[in-house]
Amino acid sequence: MARIARPAPAVRPENVVLVGIRDLDPAEREHARRFGIRVFTMREIDERGLRAVMDDALALAGQGTDGLHVSLDMDRIDPDEAPGVGTPVRGGATYREAHLAMEMLADAGRMVSMDVVEINPVLDLYNRTAELAVGLVGSAFGLRIL
Numbered sequence: 001m002a003r004i005a006r007p008a009p010a011v012r013p014e015n016v017v018l019v020g021i022r023d024l025d026p027a028e029r030e031h032a033r034r035f036g037i038r039v040f041t042m043r044e045i046d047e048r049g050l051r052a053v054m055d056d057a058l059a060l061a062g063q064g065t066d067g068l069h070v071s072l073d074m075d076r077i078d079p080d081e082a083p084g085v086g087t088p089v090r091g092g093a094t095y096r097e098a099h100l101a102m103e104m105l106a107d108a109g110r111m112v113s114m115d116v117v118e119i120n121p122v123l124d125l126y127n128r129t130a131e132l133a134v135g136l137v138g139s140a141f142g143l144r145i146l
Helices: 026-035 042-048 050-062 095-108 128-140
Strands: 017-021 038-041 068-073 111-117
Touching (some): 017 042, 017 050, 017 095, 038 042, 042 050, 050 068, 050 095, 068 095, 068 128, 095 128
Parallel strands (some): 017 038, 068 111
């Protein structure tokens, strides 16, 4: 599918940005290094702040593109907030950080597609992760308090 209607690659590695990473397996680390994928870790968010990281991430992902695809990985969020995920790792984004990232994405006005991944209903508690995901998608599409 990646080669349909366009020459490969369908996505340039310099436009792939990972935000809020706190754990990568060795193969993922190697791919990120080899292809020059920009990885913003939770440490970088802690040190620089989410706003600065998101500004950089949006600029990199959108450079020379017609729009952005967002893959919202619910594993990125701390398991205290999103318990129903495939690979929970402590130290992830808070509820507010997750919403702020999606709100900033909406403010940028460049998103053309989105998917939500890594929700495991069997592991969820009272549908908390699924409900959070719905709220985050709303924020990404511009849902606001005022």
